[in-house]
Amino acid sequence: MAQTVYSIDEARDVAKKRIPKIIFDFIDGAAGNESAKQRNREALEAIHLQPRVLINVDQRSLKTNFLGREWGLPFGIAPMGLCNLAWPQTDQAFAQAAQDYNIPAALSTAGSTSIEDFGAIAKQNGWFQLYVGGAEKQAMSLVSRAEAAGYDTLIFTVDVPQVAPRRRDMRNQFGMPFKIGPKQFWDFATHPRWSFASLFAGAPRLANFPNANSKQDGWDRNSGRGKIDFDFLERLRQKWPHKLIVKGVTFGEDAQRIQEYGADAVWVSNHGGRQLASAPPAIHLLPKIRQAVGPDYPLMFDSGVRNGDSVVKALALGADFVMMGRPFLWGTAAGGETGLKNVIDLLANEISVTMAQVGKVCVQDIDSSILVKSMK
Ligand SMILES: Cc1cc2nc3c(=O)[nH]c(=O)nc-3n(C[C@H](O)[C@H](O)[C@H](O)COP(=O)(O)O)c2cc1C
Numbered sequence: 001m002a003q004t005v006y007s008i009d010e011a012r013d014v015a016k017k018r019i020p021k022i023i024f025d026f027i028d029g030a031a032g033n034e035s036a037k038q039r040n041r042e043a044l045e046a047i048h049l050q051p052r053v054l055i056n057v058d059q060r061s062l063k064t065n066f067l068g069r070e071w072g073l074p075f076g077i078a079p080m081g082l083c084n085l086a087w088p089q090t091d092q093a094f095a096q097a098a099q100d101y102n103i104p105a106a107l108s109t110a111g112s113t114s115i116e117d118f119g120a121i122a123k124q125n126g127w128f129q130l131y132v133g134g135a136e137k138q139a140m141s142l143v144s145r146a147e148a149a150g151y152d153t154l155i156f157t158v159d160v161p162q163v164a165p166r167r168r169d170m171r172n173q174f175g176m177p178f179k180i181g182p183k184q185f186w187d188f189a190t191h192p193r194w195s196f197a198s199l200f201a202g203a204p205r206l207a208n209f210p211n212a213n214s215k216q217d218g219w220d221r222n223s224g225r226g227k228i229d230f231d232f233l234e235r236l237r238q239k240w241p242h243k244l245i246v247k248g249v250t251f252g253e254d255a256q257r258i259q260e261y262g263a264d265a266v267w268v269s270n271h272g273g274r275q276l277a278s279a280p281p282a283i284h285l286l287p288k289i290r291q292a293v294g295p296d297y298p299l300m301f302d303s304g305v306r307n308g309d310s311v312v313k314a315l316a317l318g319a320d321f322v323m324m325g326r327p328f329l330w331g332t333a334a335g336g337e338t339g340l341k342n343v344i345d346l347l348a349n350e351i352s353v354t355m356a357q358v359g360k361v362c363v364q365d366i367d368s369s370i371l372v373k374s375m376k
Contacts, residue, residue: 002335004342008306008327011343015086015333019194020187022178023085025168027329030273032165036281037273040304043281047313048372052359060355062348064363066321067153067243067265067298072102073348074363075311078269078302078323079129079155079247081110081206082176086333087194088201093337094328095121101344106155106323109133109142112204119149129155129247130236132228133220142208143240152242155267156233159248161226164275176206230261237262245300248275250285252292265298265320272303272325283317290318308350312358315366 005011016024030037064074077098083090091113098105099122107118109131119126128146132139146154173179180188188195198204237244246258247267255266268286270279282303290299301319305311311322324347331343355361358370 002338002342005331005334005339006346008330008343008347011327011330011334011339014335014339015330018191019086019333020184020191022172022174022184022187023194023333025172026082026166026174027086027326027333029166029168030277031275032167032277034167034273034277036270036275036277036279037304039281040270040273040283041306043283044304044306044310044313047283047317049309049312049316049354049358049370050372051357052370055359057356057359057361060352060361062351062355062363064321067245070102071104071321073344074315074351075305075322075324075347076104077106077328078325079106079108079111079127079157080325080329081108082112082204083108083329083332084112084201084204085198086329087336088197088204089336090329090332091118092121093332093340095126096337097328097340097344098122098125100341101348103344104153104323109208110206112207114207115142115145115151116149117207119146119151123150124152126151127153127155127245129157131157131160131225132232133225136227136232136235140239143236145208147240147242153245154236154240154242155245155247156236156263157247158228159250159269159271159275161228163225164277166274177203230257233258233261233263247300249289250279250282252288255289256292259293259297265300266293267300267302267323268319269300269302269323283314286314286317286319308347308352309354311347311351312354312366312370315363316368316370 003014062073064071077094094105095118104125104127105122106127106129108129115128128151243264245265245267246263248269249255249266250270258266268282268289270282286301298320300321301314302323305324314322327343331340360366
C-alpha cells in the first residue's frame with residue numbers, strides 16, 4: 001500500500017527511503033553547489049499572494065486553454081531522462097496520467113521508453129523533447145520518428161550546450177550503464193524493493209537509441225550539445241510543421257528572437273537549477289520575458305515549483321502553463337502510479353484552494369492583480 005503524502009516534500013522524503021542513493025542524487029541533484037536549485041524555490045516562496053473576500057468562488061475550474069486546445073489542469077510533466085530509474089514503468093505511469101488527467105507529459109530524447117511506446121499510451125497528450133547531442137541527421141531522424149508516431153508537439157531544449165557537472169553524480173560515479181562497485185552494490189542491496197522491481201523489469205536504458213552504450217551509435221548523455229544555434233532552429237522549424245516549443249530560455253532578447261523564428265511557445269526554465277549554478281531564479285525572469293514577447297505569446301514556466309500556490313504565482317507573473325519535473329518522479333518513486341496520482345491530486349487541490357483564497361474561479365483570470373503590491 002502506497003503511503004499517502006500531503007506535500008511534495010513528503011513525497012521526496014518517502015522516495016529517499018525507497019530508492020538507492022545514487023538514483024535519489026541523480027534526480028535531486030543540480031549544477032555545481034546547487035545554489036540555483038535552492039534559489040528557484042526560495043524566490044517562489046518569497047512571492048506573496050493577496051487574499052480577497054466576499055467573492056463568490058464556489059464554482060471553480062482548473063481547465064486551461066493552451067496552444068490551441070483545452071487541458072484538464074494548468075500544469076504538466078516536464079521531460080526527464082531515464083525516468084524509469086525512479087521506479088520501473090515511470091514513463092508509462094506519466095503517459096497514463098497524461099491521459100487520465102488530460103495534461104501534457106513529455107518524453108525526453110534521453111527517455112527510458114521509446115518515442116513509439118510512450119506515444120501509444122499518452123496519445124495526443126504526449127510531447128517529445130529533442131536534444132541535439134550527436135549528428136544533426138540523427139536528431140532529425142528522432143523528429144521524423146516523433147511525427148510518424150503521431151506527436152503534435154515538439155520541445156526543443158536549448159539550455160544544455162554542455163551537460164553541467166553535477167557533483168553528486170560525479171561522487172557516486174553515476175553513469176549508464178551502471179558501474180557496480182562495492183559502494184553501488186551496498187546501495188542497491190539496502191533498497192531491495194527497488195532492486196527487485198528493477199531487476200524484474202530489466203535495467204533502464206536510453207530506449208531511443210538501441211545501441212546507445214556502444215561507441216558507434218553516437219549518442220552519449222554527456223555529449224556536448226553546443227553546436228545548435230539559430231540556423232538549426234530555422235531548419236527545425238522548416239522540418240517540423242506542428243507545434244514547436246523552445247525550452248530553457250531565461251533572457252528576453254533570446255525569447256524575442258525565438259519568437260521571430262516561428263516557435264509556437266517559449267518555455268522559461270533554468271532546468272531546475274541543473275545547468276548553471278549561478279543562474280538567477282527562473283521566476284524572477286518570467287515577468288521580463290513576458291514583457292519581451294508581448295501579452296499574447298504562449299509562455300511556459302518551470303523550475304522550483306513544489307506546490308499549487310507556486311503554480312498560481314507563475315500564472316500571475318505571466319506564464320500560460322506551468323510544468324514540473326522532480327515532483328512527479330518523487331511521487332512515482334514513493335508509491336508507483338498511486339503515488340503519482342497522489343501528487344497530481346494534491347497539486348490540483350492546492351491550486352483550487354489558492355484560487356478560492358485570491359478570489360478567482362478560472363485559470364485565465366489569474367493575473368498580477370493577485371500579487372501583493374511590492375511583488376508586482
Ligand atoms: C532527473 C532529471 C532529468 C532531466 N532530464 C531532462 C531532459 O532529458 N530534457 C530536458 O529538457 N530537461 C530535463 N530535465 C529538466 C526538466 O525538464 C525540468 O526543466 C526541471 O526538472 C524543472 O525543475 P523542477 O524539477 O524544479 O520542477 C531533467 C530534470 C531532472 C530532475
